[in-house]
Amino acid sequence: MNVLGLFVPGRSVLHRLPAGAKILALLALVTVLVALDDHAAGPVATPAAALACLAAYPASGLGLRRPLRLLVPLLPFLAVIALFQALTGDPRAAFRVCLLLVAAVLAAGLVTFTTRVSAMLDLFERLARPLARFGVRPDRVALVLALTVRSVPMVAAAWQESRDACAARGLPAWPHLTVVPVIVGMIRTAEAMGEAMTARGVD
Template sequence: MSAIGLYVPGTGPLYRVPAGAKLLGLLAVGVGLVAAADHRIAVGALAASLLLYPAVGLAPARAGAVLRALWPFLLAVALFQVLFGEWETAVRLCAQLAALVLFANVVTLTTRVREMLDLFERTARPLRHVGVNPDRVALVLALTVRSIPMVAAAWRMSQEGYRARGLSGRPHLLVVPVIVQLLRMADATGEALVARGIDEETRT
């Protein structure tokens, strides 16, 4: 199970909320946490984000996967703040970061990619008057979303090759194969866009 996922079909209450409302709610939570700057409120928000997963029909294990992916970064932040700041600040920052990532993950898991892209395209339409192409904005966002599983696939392929060669204890050897796989995927995506005339269409 990936830590940060894409849309997961479901029937929970949050699935029926429009993408714009969910993003505005996420923005409001983020602004509220930063403005409050209180470690107790941040811990409460973290607890609420964990309870939100089963409340909207998502497996709690998905929240656990997010925290497992975040813990090295959170540990580094906590150690730095404890050594050079205050423990309350360490708790606040770690709880804020974890809560916001968990909330954001809920939004992506309960919102169809097409709905999210349509929202950004509509938002960018007023910028057409200053030379911004909404279709190109939607295309860039679609490619960005598509890159998430591409990176995961490249990492899995590199790990399989790493194990097949009997290598161990040298994880840095995975970096170059991952980069090569991503470059190949990017070339294939670019060729597909050109073959379909999409790039030329977005220029007009």
């Protein structure tokens, strides 16, 4: 099992784009959506971006199961955010904030599923090279950043697997029944990563 990423091989346009271009597009999308949040175009731009990101999955050969598996674990958090925003401010703002998070997660998933770990590592290492004069090791920075980016969909997948396990046993998806297995699974994954990196001479 590939514990460092969730890359899905393919020949789509997104698969062929360089990692740097996809990262810049992700940052630009989130920045624009945040900037437009209070603008008149915000109520239109954010849903449009979320729908466009969702449509990009089947267009890239990724299907619709993967984005759904990314979004399902977010539903409890989105519900809390929406309730808090609705009680303390404008209900429409709650809708925009939730859609913004959905669009950001879907866009990040597109980058993760269509970018090889090696390409991500190479990109981060090139970006960190100017820091070498200050004693920073670019290869270590690249590894930490790549693992951080990859951990988001891994946590989402672990959460979904925990919920599925509860459903298979006829148990309700209560937090104490789903969170603990996720934490244990991520600790085991972290240990596997550490062992793999140690075996490859990464200390």
